[in-house]
Amino acid sequence: MCPGVALTAIVSFPEVLAAAQSGAPWALQRLYAELSGTVLAYCRTRGAPDPEDVTSEVFLSAFTALRDFTGDEANFRAWLFTIAHRRLVDAYRQQSRRPQTAPYVGDQDARTAPSSEDEALTALATERVRDMLSDLPPDQRDVLLLRILGDLTIEAIAETLGKSEGAVKALQRRALAALRKRIEREGVSL
Amino acid sequence: MSLFGDDQIDMLRNLDRDDRDFDLVLRGSAPADRPELDPVVALVEDLRFSATAAARPSAALATLLAQGLPPAPVAAPVSHLRRAAPAVSWAAAISWARSARRTVKVGVIAAVAVVSVTSAAAAAGALPDPIQEKLSTAVKTVTPWEIPRPKGGGGIGEIVREKARHHGHDKQKHIDPDKDVDAPKTNNGNGRPSDPGKPASPGKSDASKSDAPRPSQAANPTKPAHPTKPTASAATPGRPAVPGADRRSAAAERQNTRDLGDPAKITKLRKARS
Numbered sequence: 001m002c003p004g005v006a007l008t009a010i011v012s013f014p015e016v017l018a019a020a021q022s023g024a025p026w027a028l029q030r031l032y033a034e035l036s037g038t039v040l041a042y043c044r045t046r047g048a049p050d051p052e053d054v055t056s057e058v059f060l061s062a063f064t065a066l067r068d069f070t071g072d073e074a075n076f077r078a079w080l081f082t083i084a085h086r087r088l089v090d091a092y093r094q095q096s097r098r099p100q101t102a103p104y105v106g107d108q109d110a111r112t113a114p115s116s117e118d119e120a121l122t123a124l125a126t127e128r129v130r131d132m133l134s135d136l137p138p139d140q141r142d143v144l145l146l147r148i149l150g151d152l153t154i155e156a157i158a159e160t161l162g163k164s165e166g167a168v169k170a171l172q173r174r175a176l177a178a179l180r181k182r183i184e185r186e187g188v189s190l
Numbered sequence: 191m192s193l194f195g196d197d198q199i200d201m202l203r204n205l206d207r208d209d210r211d212f213d214l215v216l217r218g219s220a221p222a223d224r225p226e227l228d229p230v231v232a233l234v235e236d237l238r239f240s241a242t243a244a245a246r247p248s249a250a251l252a253t254l255l256a257q258g259l260p261p262a263p264v265a266a267p268v269s270h271l272r273r274a275a276p277a278v279s280w281a282a283a284i285s286w287a288r289s290a291r292r293t294v295k296v297g298v299i300a301a302v303a304v305v306s307v308t309s310a311a312a313a314a315g316a317l318p319d320p321i322q323e324k325l326s327t328a329v330k331t332v333t334p335w336e337i338p339r340p341k342g343g344g345g346i347g348e349i350v351r352e353k354a355r356h357h358g359h360d361k362q363k364h365i366d367p368d369k370d371v372d373a374p375k376t377n378n379g380n381g382r383p384s385d386p387g388k389p390a391s392p393g394k395s396d397a398s399k400s401d402a403p404r405p406s407q408a409a410n411p412t413k414p415a416h417p418t419k420p421t422a423s424a425a426t427p428g429r430p431a432v433p434g435a436d437r438r439s440a441a442a443e444r445q446n447t448r449d450l451g452d453p454a455k456i457t458k459l460r461k462a463r464s
Contacts, residue, residue, distance in 0.1 A: 022259075022262075023258040023259030023262070025255060025257060028255050028258060028259070032255060036245040037243050037245065038241040051245075056245070056247050057248075060250060063254055067259075145237075149237065169209060172209075173212070176208060176212050179230050180230060183229040183230065183233075184226065
């Protein structure tokens with residue numbers, strides 16, 4: 001089921017968007033409740049250092065510029081994931097400039113205790129899903145995640161990633177083939 | 191005939207099939223003829239399921255969600271004005287720069303013209319003496335050239351003074367006694383101009399001696415003390431007061447006498463006036 005279906009379950013998306021643009025808290029909460037999970041999954045699967053923090057920054061940026069947005073629900077999703085993609089790129093750049101070092105804490109060791117990401121993934125799916133996606137090249141993984149989580153069209157993904165539609169389609173095919181090969185090779189039963 | 195070979199056609203068909211199959215996978219169903227895609231469908235479903243939990247908002251975002259967006263700024267016209275203001279200031283700045291450039295041009299041209307004219311006048315020695323003197327000194331100090339210094343009687347000032355002096359004599363020469371009668375303010379009451387000009391050699395005129403004790407002149411405190419004035423020869427009309435005095439004054443006196451006729455009339459007229 002597409003995650004965006006619930007967004008217009010009771011109130012239509014244009015009404016929610018209009019109320020959010022006028023500053024109504026309930027509309028903002030509604031947008032956040034419907035879309036923050038997909039953005040968080042996107043950030044987490046992409047390997048963001050602090051997925052929830054990045055997700056909050058994405059929504060802060062989106063809500064701050066919400067009055068300038070025009071379009072339907074699909075456009076809103078594409079706009080939101082474009083912000084998320086750019087935030088992740090910035091986060092990776094900052095992380096590469098300043099390598100983070102943290103003291104060792106036994107309780108937080110992923111080998112001894114499940115991290116929050118592992119808990120979430122374990123609770124929601126299997127860790128193999130994340131591993132399989134993380135094995136994909138970054139551009140293939142981006143296309144796959146934006147297609148699956150963001151429910152974006154080929155055109156929207158091409159605009160978000162700055163690629164042509166043909167290139168996005170090619171990446172999508174390669175990602176599908178790589179997943180299929182890996183499943184066949186490892187005999188993974190999902 | 192196809193542009194592609196059999197292998198290429200098969201590949202294109204496979205690509206189209208992959209795209210269609212992937213769309214089906216995204217919708218949550220694998221093609222019936224491709225059971226190998228079922229694990230991929232399961233992967234997609236798990237991934238989507240993992241995205242159903244909402245993220246925990248940060249403090250700033252929680253505040254925004256609780257309070258809502260701040261009211262829209264009513265400063266849209268202000269932003270328009272802010273955008274328009276630089277345009278106005280740019281236009282003003284450009285206009286100011288153009289006018290300033292024009293002013294500088296005019297100033298430079300005027301300065302060059304003044305310097306040229308002054309230099310030419312200085313080279314010709316036609317400037318007033320003090321200016322010529324200073325300019326000559328300055329030019330000699332600063333440059334290897336030399337500008338002529340003023341020579342005492344040379345220069346425009348001296349020429350003007352000399353002309354004024356001659357002009358005064360000419361005026362004195364053409365005194366009209368009739369005019370003097372009609373215009374008493376311009377003379378001292380005895381037919382002489384109030385400002386007769388340069389006096390002759392003092393003490394040589396008998397007429398001056400005869401003029402001094404005259405009550406009409408003594409009673410006139412404004413009378414200039416020029417006792418040896420050649421025109422004072424009116425005391426003895428018809429003759430020059432001093433035989434060796436100014437010939438012009440004598441000629442003028444004779445002319446006046448001729449105009450008036452009888453010298454007795456002149457004396458009578460002067461007495462009546464006094």
